Each structure stands twice: as C-alpha cells, then as structure tokens.
Amino acid sequence: MITTTHTALTATALSCALLLSACGGGGSSSSGDSSGEGLSQAERQNLVEAITRQQILPAVDAFHEQTAVLNSQSQSWCQQPSAAGLPELQQQWLATADAWYQAQLFNFGPADADPVLPLYTYIDSLRLRGTDYRETVRTTQQNWLTEDNLGDAFFAEQRFQYVGLLALEEALFYGDNLADNYANTPQRCAILTGLTGLLQQHAQQLAGGWSIDYDNSGSGFDQRLISNQLPNAREALAQILISGQEYLDYLKKRNVITQAGTTAEASWQLVGTAFEASKRLLTEPYAGASILERMQQQGYELNVNAVNANIAMAEQALAERNAVDFNAAIGMLDGNFKREIPVALGIDLGINFTDGD
C-alpha cells in the first residue's frame, strides 16, 4: 500500500556552523558546546593530557630504554658467550617484551603512521593478525647462518615477520646448549646483535614519533593528541578508548595467551601485563579522577559496575591461569570499551564505525 502525505515544515535551519579554525581537523571537539551529557571539552583535554603524560609517554619511553639495554647486553654477552650470562640476557628480553605489552595499548600515531608498513609490525609480528611466525623465524635464522653480510643493512631489509621481539625470543630461548652454539658459531651473535640493534632503532622511532617528530611534522604526536588535532580528525579521547578496545579485542580474538612468548614460557606474564595496562587506563587517577570515577560522576553507576565485574573476572582468571575465563572476561571488557565507557563519558565513536550498513 502506498501512502503519500504532505507534512508541515520540519526543516531545521542551522545557524552559525562552527568552523574548525585550527589545523588538522580535530573531530567533534570544536563546537565547545555544553550539552550537559558527558565530559566537557576542558575535562576531555585534561584527561587526555594526563593519560598522555602519565601512561603513554612513560610506556613508549620505557620500551625504548629496555630495547637499548637489551642491545647493549647482547653486544656485551657476545664478546664471550657463556651459559652463565645467558639468563640475564633472557631476562632482559622478557623485560623488553613486558614493556612492549604496556606500550602497545596505545597502538596508534607513530606506531601506525604508515598503514601499509606499520612500525609496530616490525616490533611485534603477532600484533598484525595474530599469525604465529615462530616456525618460519626458526627456519629463517637457520638460513641466515650461511649469510656473509649480516650487517645493519641486511636486517633493515628484512620483512617484519623475521625481526622484532619474536625473532629475538627465538634467538635467545630456542634450542639446546644455546650458549655453546653461540660460542661455536659467531654468525649467531651477528644475528642476535643485528636484531637487537634494529629493535632499538624501531623503539627509538616510536618514542621519537611520540615526543619529538611525528611523520616529519616537526612536533611529536603527543602534542597532536593533547591538543585534539589528530590527522584522521578523530577525537583524542575516542582514539584512546578505541585503541584500548582494539588491544583487548586482539588479545581475545587471537588467543594471545596461547601464542605470545611461548618459547620463553612467558605467555601469562605478557597477557597479564597487557591486562594491567588496560586496567590502569581505567582506574588510575588522571587529572584528579580515573575514567571509572568520571563515569560514576556522570551517573553511570551500572556501567562502572559492569566494568569492575569484568576486571574482577579477568583478575581471577589470571590468578587461576584459566585461559577460557580470561578470554571471556577481556571479551566483555572489550565490549565495555565499545559501549559502556564511551556512553558514560559522552564520547561518540562514530555512527558509521559502530553502526554502518
């Protein structure tokens, strides 16, 4: 049945479209309106600045520092490889990986400035799609033993699968009589130090992109984030929340517990670190109050309770090393990042992003 009706004027003349006067777009932040729902623009900016200064920059800087230590220790150890010195080196790999699992909570900006060849994949090949390249890394490193020129240029040309934390994990943990093998085969040390040097370079690139020069722009990405001027025009706080959501989604969807750090037997430690970093984002006071406290202040107590329940479930699963429950808990927490948290804070993630057709 066809109905045709004429209706009264319902058009809304929109006056004074506010313009975004500064460079770089900036998402929906330019209106400066006080809609009465969610955080004010000032609160958002203060929150983003505090998160950037208290968690993001320290995390990427710490990762850079750990890679530098790993590189230095590798070079020292390779002067005279010995079984006695190996555990310390292995422990440093673990400290480096641990730092990365805190830093990759913020896997945007310098980490993926180039979406075709993103920097983070050269640090952590697993993060791209959860593909376990362990076997191919082992084969590749075996083949590298016959290479003549294992210099910096050689490693800089390698595909992302063959470098980074996984390659170093295999170099430092895989095989029997490892120290003897290093002592007897100098090429192994060339591989080890080549990989640690490249990882340090990438970590330096990441940290520098955050605080010194992002994508040849002359200023660090931290300034863009704090001033809500992201190149993709996304609101800064939405970017942080989406990044947190994507991290949890990755941990669950790719079952990282069963894939990361398995040769080093560090899987639970790494996912535990990832979870703690995510929890910290929600619970640490930033500019006077945590994200959960701000949700509470906005009157979203049920949302806060839902998040806290999922955090508690994840913590229990971690304590019990129950992978099924842990993945279930972070899956629900992932959902909280998509719905309960942005709703309570008044953050719009985008109608096409969340509800396209």
Place this chain on the structure above:
Amino acid sequence: MTMPINARRRQLVLAGLSLPAMAAFSGGRYLAQQPAPREWLISAQGRTPEQYGAAWASSSTHATTVTGLRGHDVLQHALRPQHLIVVARRPGRELVEIDLLSGRIQQRSACLPHHHLNGHACFSADGRYLFTSESDYQQGTGRLIVRDADNYQVLDSFSSHGIGPHELQLMPDGRTLAVANGGLLTHPDSGRKVLNLDSMRSSLSLIDSHNGELLAEYQVAEPKASIRHLDVAQDGSISVALQMQRQAAEHQQLAPLAALLPSGGNALQVLDTPETLLWHCNDYMGSTRINGRSRLAGFTSPRGDIALFWHIDSGRLAGYHRLHDVCGLTVSLDQKRFILTNSDGHIRQLDAFNLEEIPGSRQHLSDVAWDNHLHAIDPNLAAS
C-alpha cells in the same frame, strides 16, 4: 601533500596529510536564500532518532531537515532536481521527498505490506521510474520494486535474484540494473540481526529492469563476504564494496573487501590490497565510487578510518586517505575531485588524479553527522 614514493612503500601514493586550511561557512540558510552554488553535497545525517534526516551543503552554507527516520542513501530526484529522496535504512519502510529550496518534506511513501527498504534506490534513464531494493520479509526474498517516480505508486515488482538486495544502479545501457544482493536475511521482528549466516549467498546481479530477467550473476570466492555497495562507470565497469561476515566464518583469514567487474568482463576481480591495509579495514567497506575521468575507484572503510583508491584499468592500488569514521564518498560534478565525509561533520576533498588533498578545501560542519552515502548534485540540473 603527497608522501614520497619509494620502493619500500610499494609505490603507494600517500595522500591527505596536508595541513588544512580554514574553512568558512555562513550556514543556516536555505538554497532559496542563497545565490545557488552549483555543487551541493547531499546525504542522510544525524546521530540520534531526534536528529535523523538529510543534510545538504555547498561550499558556503548548509542545512538539514529532520525526517523521523534514519536514511541510508539520499538521491536527487530525477524529475524534480531541487528535491531529494531519503531512502530508509533497513528495516525502515519509508521514502521521504524533501524540497531543497524550503527544507519542507513534500511526500512520504511507505513500502508494500511485509516489505522493508534496504537503503538504496535509483531512477530509470528517463527519470519516470524509481527502483528500490527491498526485502519481502514474509517470504524472505529480495525484491526490486518499480515505482512511479512522480508519486511513488508501485507499478511492478521483480525478484532481485538473491536475498537482501542493497545498492543498485542503472548500467550505461539505460536498461540493465546492477544489484548488490548482500545475501543477508533479516526480519523486522529481530531488527538488523542476520538470520541466515550459515547459508548466506551474496552476488552481484545484472537484471533487466523491464522484466526482471536475470542477465548475469557474479560472486566472489569467499562465501561470507557480502556484496553490499557498488558503483557503475560510464564504460560499464562496476566496483563492488564488500563486508565480511566474520561471525559466520570459520577462519580468521582476511577476505577481499574491494572488487571490480571490468567492462565486458566475465568475473569479479578482487582488487589486490596489501595485507596490512586489508587488515586495517576491519572486514568492512561502506561505500564505493568510480571517477571515470581519472579511472580511479574509491572505497571507504569507516571501521578502518580510511579511504582506498585503485586504478580500475590496472587494478593497482593508487593511494589512501585517513579520516575518522569516513564513509561518505562521491565524485565532484567536474570529476576533478573525490569528496569524503564522516560522522563528525568533516568534508575533505582529494585531487581525483593524484589523490592529494586539495589545499583550503576542508570543511567542518559540527552540527552534521554525515551518514553512509554522499552525492554531489547540481540542484539546477536533473541527475543523469
């Protein structure tokens, strides 16, 4: 600013990182009160049910009308070029015609019983008929409904030769309809929930608009990739944007999201995409448009915050532009630009040939949430 091309970047052109220029608006006045600019952007818009409607904008002003329904695509009326038609998003059941000059709603037209719209429509070559892609949710079938373009009276109904027909467009022959049968069965009682993920079958169908005859049908290899959006070039090439129904897949392999049926071709050709970019798109392409002049096909992925462009002759990736929640994509009237919009009200314009962002072209309409699709129209000319 275009990023340097080097081997490591696989000769991709990076577009759109230039510093924006200040955009100026007077805003808030209707076309009748303005010296009419030639080019207007039209789209469904709104973040909440209270806001849902249509928006139209020129380089100097913009306006919105509330329709009471969330539209998906918005068309320029072929017979009344200063009017728009808002097509309800599934499972909506109404078409709404709006006069650009006054902002008034001129007509509302509902679907046949047990039918709902799927967000898209197109006109016949002479403008006398309007074709809508609909679902008969009682029968669980896809339908092409033929309406009188003047009063929306239903004149005929054909099978879409699939389930969940979505975007449809007329081919250059003026008779054949290209229809994206998404393959997804839904029912208004269960909202937008997909009811046939196990058995879904998506296809690009070419259908005779005079009698509903299926002339040809094309599929991609991945059975859970839903063909949802398409565009037709003047030479008959068809670009196809896909959405992977990941929850139905038994694997985590990346699925193609962009494909092309070359003019005269007999198979859909998946457009080669670097794994990293494909992953970035998060299983979702929301819109596609072909620029016949530059021979580039654009695709937008709001879940990846990115627009991607391919050469339609070589099939090679030409470049990309990153924009949060980008989905609206169209070609300017002069075909010299691609125009992108997002739900935060941003408008960006890229040179259609080198994909560099055009300096000074940025606009931000903070009170407009551009929805899924965008068109550039001349209100003084009927759409071709």
